[in-house]
Structures are given as C-alpha cells and as structure tokens.
Amino acid sequence: MVDLLIADGVSKRYGDFWAVQDVDLTLTEGRLTSVIGPNGAGKTTLINLLSGLAETDQGTVRFVGADITCLPIHERVRRGISRSFQITSVFPQLSVTHNVLIPVLARRSEAASPLRGISPDADAWREAVGLLGEVGLGDVADQPAGALSHGNQRLLEIAMALAPRPRLCFLDEPCTGMNPSERQQILALVARLAEERRTTFVVIEHDMDVVFAISEWIVVMNRGEKLVEGPPEQIRGDQAVREVYLGEVLD
Ligand code: ATP
Numbered sequence: 634m635v636d637l638l639i640a641d642g643v644s645k646r647y648g649d650f651w652a653v654q655d656v657d658l659t660l661t662e663g664r665l666t667s668v669i670g671p672n673g674a675g676k677t678t679l680i681n682l683l684s685g686l687a688e689t690d691q692g693t694v695r696f697v698g699a700d701i702t703c704l705p706i707h708e709r710v711r712r713g714i715s716r717s718f719q720i721t722s723v724f725p726q727l728s729v730t731h732n733v734l735i736p737v738l739a740r741r742s743e744a745a746s747p748l749r750g751i752s753p754d755a756d757a758w759r760e761a762v763g764l765l766g767e768v769g770l771g772d773v774a775d776q777p778a779g780a781l782s783h784g785n786q787r788l789l790e791i792a793m794a795l796a797p798r799p800r801l802c803f804l805d806e807p808c809t810g811m812n813p814s815e816r817q818q819i820l821a822l823v824a825r826l827a828e829e830r831r832t833t834f835v836v837i838e839h840d841m842d843v844v845f846a847i848s849e850w851i852v853v854m855n856r857g858e859k860l861v862e863g864p865p866e867q868i869r870g871d872q873a874v875r876e877v878y879l880g881e882v883l884d
Pocket residue numbers: 647651652670671672673674675676677678679
C-alpha cells in the first residue's frame with residue numbers, strides 16, 4: 634500500500650493556543666480513514682493543514698513524496714487533494730449541475746467565474762452530469778442548489794469535491810444534520826465511491842456507529858493532539874479513547 638500523505642509534527646497555533654500540536658500521520662492509499670474526537674479536538678484544523686486551507690506553524694506535509702507544506706490550496710487540488718466543508722457551501726442560486734461544472738471547469742483550466750457566466754463544452758457537461766448520477770442527484774440536476782434538501786446539498790458537495798478527480802479527498806462532517814439512516818446511506822456511498830473511483834477518503838464524523846461500520850482506520854484527536862490511531866477493533870478497545878468518550882459510545 635502506498636503512503637499517500639505523510640504529516641510530520643504538524644502544528645497550528647492561534648495566539649497562545651495550540652489547536653493542533655505535533656501530529657504525525659500517514660494516510661495510506663485506499664484505506665478509508667475517519668478522524669474522530671470530541672468537539673474542539675482539532676479535527677477540522679488538522680484537515681485544514683493537510684488540505685492547504687490553513688498554514689502550518691510547525692511540521693511538514695508530504696504528498697506522494699513531494700513536500701507540499703507551503704503550497705496553497707489550489708496547487709494541492711491540482712496535485713490531487715480535495716475537500717468538502719463542515720458548513721454547507723454550495724452556490725444556492727446556481728443549478729445543481731452548474732455547481733459541479735465550476736470545479737470541473739476549474740480542473741480543465743477554463744474560465745469558471747460564476748459572476749462572468751459559464752460556457753462549458755459538451756464534455757464538461759457530460760462529466761458534471763455523470764458525477765451527479767454517481768451521487769444520486771441526476772433527477773434534480775436542473776434545480777437551483779438552494780432548493781435541494783439539506784441531505785441532497787451534502788451529496789452535491791461530495792460531487793463537487795470529486796470534480797477535481799482527487800486521489801485524496803477529505804470530507805468534513807458530510808453527515809452533519811442528518812438522521813442515522815441518512816448517515817448510513819451517505820457513508821455507504823463514500824465507501825462505494827472510494828472503490829469505484831479509487832479515491833482515498835478521510836472523513837470527520839461524530840456518529841460512532843457509522844465510524845466503526847465503515848472505517849478501515851481511525852485517528853482519534855483530543856485537545857489538539859493525536860491520541861491514538863489504528864483499525865476499528867483496536868480503537869474500540871482502547872482505554873484512553875474510552876476515557877475521552879466516557880465509554881458511552883463505544884459499547
Ligand atoms: P468540532 O467537532 O466541534 O468541529 P474540531 O475537532 O473540528 O471540533 P477545530 O474546529 O479544529 O476542532 O478547533 C480546535 C480548536 O481550535 C477549538 O478550540 C477552536 O475554537 C480553535 N480554533 C479553530 N479555528 C480557530 C481560529 N481560526 N481562531 C482561533 N481559534 C480557532
């Protein structure tokens with residue numbers, strides 16, 4: 634298995650407060666990884682550092698062997714890293730298809746400003762429609778994105794995150810605001826996409842049932858530090874993890 638991304642001692646400080654401190658992490662190609670931990674543990678900040686949304690204060694990040702520590706987010710996208718966001722971030726006035734066309738066109742290095750209008754070619758349309766079909770939004774492709782249900786907007790964000798054809802894709806709480814069965818569905822979709830598209834997904838998720846059902850590897854964050862990582866069966870039995878979660882959710 635290929636080591637896709639290697640973080641070595643990455644840290645992020647806000648004032649005197651270390652949101653992420655000295656985290657070593659290896660993301661292996663093809664291994665569906667979940668990042669878990671209590672609120673404020675540093676999960677989103679860690680993913681911000683790895684995807685380029687935030688600058689590291691210490692440490693290095695390597696992606697397929699190259700040092701990307703100082704590369705901006707668009708350059709990391711170009712190299713094969715994409716992400717979705719914790720807060721829904723679709724363009725509500727644009728159609729569902731146009732929302733996906735923007736990152737498709739960005740990848741193809743064409744002008745894609747929603748303010749200047751979009752004139753994509755047939756291939757770009759086909760690709761966007763195909764992506765929507767893959768996430769189950771083919772029937773609502775012509776609707777304004779803002780008219781979609783919350784769950785469908787989260788699916789749309791997954792399609793948008795896949796448009797750059799990432800090798801590594803971070804999904805920050807893709808199931809937030811969903812009921813347990815919707816969570817199961819969305820994460821089953823992620824597992825299927827991982828298989829079909831050969832994309833390595835890293836998911837931040839709070840629902841432990843779902844985490845233990847789908848993950849092949851789990852990274853536990855606590856107070857900005859990596860507490861422990863390992864396969865689900867190891868994490869389930871880990872005493873330190875149980876203490877962080879008060880034992881409740883792991884039984
Ligand atoms: P949650 O599960 O609630 O989303 P998290 O594990 O993703 O939490 P982060 O969002 O990474 O945690 O935040 C870690 C800590 O860093 C928190 O205490 C947060 O308040 C702080 N923090 C995050 N971003 C900033 C910022 N831009 N400025 C100051 N503090 C920040």
